[in-house]
Amino acid sequence: MSTDTPKRPSPARARLIDAATRLFYEEGIHAVGVDRVIAEAEVTRATLYKQFGGKENLVLAYLQNEDRMLREMFAEAGASVTEPERLVDAVIAGIVADIGQRHTRGCPFINAAAEYPDADGAVRQMIDEHREWFRSTLESVAVAAGLSRPADVAASLVLLRDAALVGGYLDGDDRVSPAFARTARAVIDAHRA
Template identity: 30%
Template sequence: MRPSKRDELVRKALEVFYREGFHATGMDRLSEETGISKTTMFKHFRSKDELILAVLRLRDQDFRNWLFRRMEQAGAPQAQLLAMFDALAEWFSSPRFRSCMFIKAASEYPDPGHPIHAQAAEHKRLLCLQLSKLTAEAGARDSVQLARALLLLKEGAIVTAHMGHETDPAGDAKVVAAKLISDALT
């Protein structure tokens, strides 16, 4: 099935916002980059913020589906938790890697009450829920605490990869994660 003009706009806008940032990308630039007129954009979205929210929802869906599928391939819950860092290493090595769109969104919209900030925070909450489920299935004594620690390692690895001052931030985080998981299961 051919994507709708709205879906096409959201997918193309995701690429531009991810590469350029939210505030740095105006509607004129989006129109130029996507080939979709501003008139058409405003038929689908009342404001740039509404478009950004749609972009974040799409990115959330795409990223979590990719990450969780990648993790599930590892098998047992404990292996899945560690596979998260292997998936991150693949992402970091991609020439299209530009850090985390949700970290960037929360940074550009720092008010926690702003819908864009809230959407970014929701993405992280959903990741933590999945990690909590896996840590519980793995038999962790305090599955929520372990999930939060693993999420912190994941986020730190993303920022470190973005900054570019370490050669293997996902691998470094995986080493620490393995120790945390081992300690939580004994």
């Protein structure tokens, strides 16, 4: 029997991750205790510790889940759009949709970083890996679209997304999304060859 076959998470593990994702994002990681996650997931304390060993590993699973969902969104957009120039538009539209529909309380990675200031800790390392993937993915999109200085484009879009997710939470999607889209398109237009 091959050990390379990916295993589906147990239903209890999936419920724990789902509950943690919702609670940690809506209320803050340190504000939510494991008892609350256990109650929401309808599992025992022993199940949480068997699956994760403790809260920090559950936090890492939450962030890995957020990372996976974002990677899947990018993969779907890449599969559905064949023209590189249109992929840039799809990325901007995807970020706008994220601000208003999914991440309405800011960026989960920025929120977690605020709660875990140790840059050498496992949580911050996970956040750094996610941000590096996001930045390099945007740079690849800019390269494929023939934009000049693709690393600068990617850095600008990451910064704009960070600001837009926080701004969307504070000032509302109706105010922030159009400003993000307008500014992101200006960055793209400034780098067209």
